[in-house]
Amino acid sequence: MDKITDLAASALNALYGVDMNNPAIQLQKTKREFEGNLTLVVFPFLKDSRKTPEATAAEVGEYLVKNSSLVSSFNVVKGFLNLSVAETSWIEQLNAIARDEKFGFNEVTEDSPLVMIEYSSPNTNKPLHLGHVRNNLLGYSLSQILKAAGNRVVKTNIVNDRGIHICKSMLAWMKWGDGVTPEKAGKKGDHLIGDFYVLFDKKFKEEVALLEKLGKTKEEAEAASSLMNEAREMLRRWEAGDEDVHSVWRMMNSWVYAGFDETYKRLGVDFDKIYYESETYLEGKEKVLEGVDKGVMYRRPDGSVWADLTGDGLDEKLLLRADGTSVYMTQDIGTAKLRFCDYRIDKMIYVVGNEQNYHFQVLSILLDKLGFSWGRGLVHFSYGMVELPEGKMKSREGTVVDADDLMAEMISAARETSAELGKLDGCSSEEAEAISTMIGLGALKYFILKVDPRKNMTFNPKESIDFNGNTGPFIQYTHARICSVLRKAAESGIYIPLQAQEDTEISDKEVIMIQRLGEFRNVLKEAAATYSPALIANYVYDLVKEFNQFYHDFSILHEADEKKRALRLLLSANVAKVISNGMGLLGIAVPERM
């Protein structure tokens, strides 16, 4: 296809003197209802040809047929030049795909660009919820895609392990926890800590209500709350390095991390390097003071430090409080500094929700001003909220969907559906469990990754687990079916070739399948360039649908013509391979039987 694009360029150049690098020279797939495989739109070149669209297209078509054996024939519809590609080149293309186990994937070398991608970024005072699930899936998939496109990738996680919210959980545990541990409670550590966070909030509200009854306003009551003051005092002691506070803090955080690790493992995501805010939050200060010296930032009379971004069309932004302590932005600058010391980053991607668009706009400008080479080009991979059919999740109303619960529910829903359909008959209980897990998580992941990340989305568990339509299970099922066909063939002693014969006759349907397979390389490239897992998901689904139509028209196992049967088996095997490669980029497992 790239070759033919070059041919078209040289044709246009030879005939009309069009610049070879003119971006309008693009071939697209011919629409199904027209004859041909590739289409060139000639409208943009009429200025140069000084002829009608039809005449121009015909002239280019004739030139291509005459000068290249790749183009066998052409037809013209208005300004659209539809080219047919020679039969032998389709077989060649299929054989090239068959030879290449990781078809479409680029090699990563020492010299490949280094991309760091930050995702997940949990707080240590509560377990992960549905919003984190979208974040984690997008971050992980993106890192897989970028790696496949030929980048060195460092997956990183910044854990927010300090601050008033952790102190609230700690205080509640010390006051009412009675020495409970995750083991004693039989509960994951992150859930246990989350419960104490909720308990704090409850007790705090009770106290405020009591004070309000005694005649205080809401604001006065909140300020006078002894609980909240104790929490603040604990934060002060933590910052002062108080060993009693730190030992409780370390212990409780270790419980949370054990819980997170379990969740991450189940979700199938991981990290190469984890940063902790407790270790980075002081780092930004130095960099900011450096900025003051350089004149990038300035100090106000009260001692606070600000950056004036009105020149960039934004506001002024606080970076250090009058008492010299850091704010969120300062910490991000500090983390950036540490990261750049650890890795020679070419590009930095932050996977963070769209409520922080403004923050990252500012961060990009500040990092640039402070001299980070990747600051201006940093990518805020911004995604929308996840809602449920019942409506928005609100932590105050307890309608937050917990990540662990959600995964468990998806898996048991998959188990039920599979059992109903009789798919688990004859499986051992371990097999049944493994399959249910693959399907349940595949449904969840696919449903979330197939939609445009920028958009808010509604996650519908019931719809996602469907075995039909644009769902993970449907794609997994198709893969399993192809594997099953290949197994059957092998059992019957039918030879599955590694290459198709050059002289095998090839039908339109087969051409379409090969063309579709061949697109994977470009889709991957584009997905990496636009940071779009959804592109991969929709490609794989289209491939699956196309395959089902193809498969339906033939009796693969009972084909009399040996060469033809070989071609179809080879084609099927490669469809399975590309499905598996594509789904792998989304972090979704494809079972060989289900």
Place this chain on the structure above:
RNA sequence: GGCCCCGUAGUUUAGUGAAUAGAACGUCAGAUUCCGGUUCUGAAGGUCAUGGGUUUGAAUCCCGUCGGGGUCACCA
């Protein structure tokens, strides 16, 4: 109010300059079952929120309007 994002069949959505806007779920009518209640074909359903503009060509780019969300903290 300023700034940012979104608005496409009943629903979930694809398509960011090209041919008659493409699917899926649901609905209706058929076919197939060769490997499994999972397959296929067809129908109905869209003034792409809306009004202008640019272009040979606009869901897509520009301007306005309406609707939804976010953000504008010495929170993270």
